[in-house]
Amino acid sequence: MDWEFFYLKRRFLKQVAEAFQELVDEYKKGNAITVCVSMSPRAGKSYITSLFATYWLGQFPNLSVMRNSCTSTLYQKFAYDTRFIIRSQKFAEVFPEIQLQSDKQNLDGWNLSTSTQVAYFGAGVGGTIIGFGANLAITDDLYKSMPDALSTTTNNFVKLWKESSHDSRKEKNCPEIFIGTRWTKNDVIGEAISSGRIDINIVIPALLNREIKIIDGVQKKVGGVTFCDDVKSTAEYLLIETQTSTSTWNAEYMQEPIEVEGLLLPLDSLKFQNTSDIPKENVCFSFSVGDPADTGGDKYSMPFINVVINEDEKEVQFAFIVKDVIHNTQGIEANTDRIIDKIKHNETEQIFIESNGVGLAAVLLIKKALSAHQKLSMFSSTVNKDVRIFSHYEFVQKYFIFDKLKYESNDEYRLFITDLCGYTKEGDNKNKKDAIDVLCSVASILKIKYSKLIYGK
Numbered sequence: 173m174d175w176e177f178f179y180l181k182r183r184f185l186k187q188v189a190e191a192f193q194e195l196v197d198e199y200k201k202g203n204a205i206t207v208c209v210s211m212s213p214r215a216g217k218s219y220i221t222s223l224f225a226t227y228w229l230g231q232f233p234n235l236s237v238m239r240n241s242c243t244s245t246l247y248q249k250f251a252y253d254t255r256f257i258i259r260s261q262k263f264a265e266v267f268p269e270i271q272l273q274s275d276k277q278n279l280d281g282w283n284l285s286t287s288t289q290v291a292y293f294g295a296g297v298g299g300t301i302i303g304f305g306a307n308l309a310i311t312d313d314l315y316k317s318m319p320d321a322l323s324t325t326t327n328n329f330v331k332l333w334k335e336s337s338h339d340s341r342k343e344k345n346c347p348e349i350f351i352g353t354r355w356t357k358n359d360v361i362g363e364a365i366s367s368g369r370i371d372i373n374i375v376i377p378a379l380l381n382r383e384i385k386i387i388d389g390v391q392k393k394v395g396g397v398t399f400c401d402d403v404k405s406t407a408e409y410l411l412i413e414t415q416t417s418t419s420t421w422n423a424e425y426m427q428e429p430i431e432v433e434g435l436l437l438p439l440d441s442l443k444f445q446n447t448s449d450i451p452k453e454n455v456c457f458s459f460s461v462g463d464p465a466d467t468g469g470d471k472y473s474m475p476f477i478n479v480v481i482n483e484d485e486k487e488v489q490f491a492f493i494v495k496d497v498i499h500n501t502q503g504i505e506a507n508t509d510r511i512i513d514k515i516k517h518n519e520t521e522q523i524f525i526e527s528n529g530v531g532l533a534a535v536l537l538i539k540k541a542l543s544a545h546q547k548l549s550m551f552s553s554t555v556n557k558d559v560r561i562f563s564h565y566e567f568v569q570k571y572f573i574f575d576k577l578k579y580e581s582n583d584e585y586r587l588f589i590t591d592l593c594g595y596t597k598e599g600d601n602k603n604k605k606d607a608i609d610v611l612c613s614v615a616s617i618l619k620i621k622y623s624k625l626i627y628g629k
Contacts, residue, residue, distance in 0.1 A: 173223055173262055177216070181402040184376060185220050191372045192224045195347050196231055206369055208350040208361060210427045211376040215403050217351050218312055222254045224349075225292065228308050229258070230267035233286035236293070238306030240338050242316045244296035250312060251279040254292060258284075297333050305343045312351040314360055318420055321355030322430070322562050334360055354429040362429055378409045378425040415627055418566045430562065437608065439593045441569050444576040447478075447493050454480045458495075458518060461617065462504065462511070462525040463610040472507055473588070473606040474498040476518045477614055479622070490625055492618060494574050499588040499607060505534040512541040522547045524617065557609050561595065564612035567619065571626075572611065 178185055191207045198205045209217050225237045239254075241247045257263055258272055273283035281293035281304065293304050297314055314330050315321045342348070350361050354375070357366065364370055379396030387394070398406040413421050422428040457479040463472065476496040482489045496518055498507055504525075515523065515538075523542075525535060527550040539548045553560070578585040591607040619626065 173257070173266075177219075182216050182400060184400055185216055187374055188217065188220050189224075191374060192220075192227075192349075194372065195349070196228065199345075199347055202345065204345045204347045205371040206348045206350070206364070207372045207374070208365065208370045209374045210352060210354045210361065211374075212378040212399070212403060212425050212427075213353075215376070215400070218250065219253075221310060221312060221349065221351055222250060223257060225254050225308075225310070226257045226263060229284060229291055230263075230270050232307065233267075233270055233284055234288045235307035236287070236289055236291050236305065237308045237310065238301070238304065238338070238341055239292070239294040239310040239312055240297070240299075240301075240314070240334075241294070241312045242297050242314050242320075244299055246313065247294050247296050247299075248279050251282070251292060251294065255279070255282055295337070297330055299337075301337050301341050304341055306341045306346055307343050308349070309338065309342050309346055310349045310351065311338065311360065314352060315355055318355055318423060318430075318559075318562075321353075321359050321423075322559050323556050324558070327356075327359060331360055331363070353424050354427040355423050356430045359429075375427045377427050378404070379406070379413075419562055435593060436561070436565055436595045436597055437569060437593055439589070442589070442593070443573045444579060445573050446577055447495060447573065447575045448577070450478075450480055450493065454482050456481050457522075457621075458520050459522040459524065459617075460515065460518070460520050461610055461614050462498075462523065463606055463613065471499055471501050471591070471606045472503050473610040474507075474511065474514075475588070475610060475614060476514060476520060478518075479618075481625070488625065490571075490622070491573050492571050492614070494572055494611070496575075496578070497585050497588045499584050499591070508534045508537050511538055515542070515546070520546065522549065524549050524551055524613075526550075526613070527552045553613070557605050560612050560616070561605070561608055564615035564619075565608065567615040568608075568611050571615075571618075 188209055191209070195205055195207055209221075211217055221239075225239065228237055229235070239247070239250055241250060255272070258270065263270070269286075271285045273285050273287065276283035276290075281290040284291045290304050293301065295301050311334065314334065320326045320330070350364060350370070352361050354361060356362055365373065376399055378399060380399050382393040382396040384391060385394050396406070398404060398409055409425065412425065416425075419430050423430055455478045458477070460474055460476045462474040474497065475494050478493040478495050480491050480493055496514055498510055498514065500507070504511075514520070523538065523546070525538075525548065535548070535550070542548060574589065575585065579589055588607050591604050592611065594604045595601055595608045
């Protein structure tokens, strides 16, 4: 059907074709098997799945295919692509007896002239599928992105919809295909694998032949060669790795799902130093970020950060020092005087305060107390806390330095560190999100302000 794409450019897809062929062969014997395919974006996994859907209908012209995706728009694209293949001259040469039914070619569900029911149908997650039965069931990217997969609410909704709408449409002895990124071990594909429901599992990472090295005391995989130059070169993938958080890179490109268990930032993963030893002339920027979470036992959390840059003839060294903190359950209004005092004591140049639910009077008092060269900025965030945390915590671990003396002698600083290290990858994090969340907000600001320093761009 596409000699240049499959044979000349992307021969790694042969193993996918062989797995799909085995699914057909087993079905003819009366066996329903399940195949899972996970690989780097733009590799062609959805294209070969569309071709396979037409092959299935050519082999079984009176049966059906159900193919569901994360959105109705993506489902419609897959339905259009598959219908286009059926209409092509090449397909007609292979299966001359297969034709679309003239009065039933709608993308929501179209028929063949030989169909005893709808031949091809599906929906986006949350959509309604009623009255159709599937002889082959395909899920093709049920999650839009890593934030969806990491969001407990969204993940539970996707899994519930898959169980209630997708699975309820499967006919007796229905084979199944899972296409998608290995986001977490708790998503739809992760649970299918852990429960032993996958018969053939094809996983192709973006980079092959990686080496394991110890970097900053942490074991990491580095280097490697691209799995396919036609998708992306080795240099392109290595560049993407430097510009992407480790968790996103591992999941989306290397197909290594995020572990959702245990402590996210254990104490021994943090860097402590006597920050009084750092020369003042190396501090190029001093700022603070305030998180107004001050109800229901949550804490008002506000770290004071020094950006330290040390340039010599060979290289530029930098770090982000958590010099001081406010971290208690009293809220922003009760902390106003302390905030003003710490701004002066730490010579803070800019203050960022999240506007969600902040007491306006307190903010105005803080702004009034600032000198002419100091700036107060309000910001709002619509990103789910857990998503923000999983997106930035590795940056905190890699680049942040905490004050050793303050941790040993200051109760509030020690409580901040305790809460920071108490956040678990799964389980109850009630009243434990504020420290790690505000530092991840700090990280998001630093990634933008110092992108050239951090990423070389």
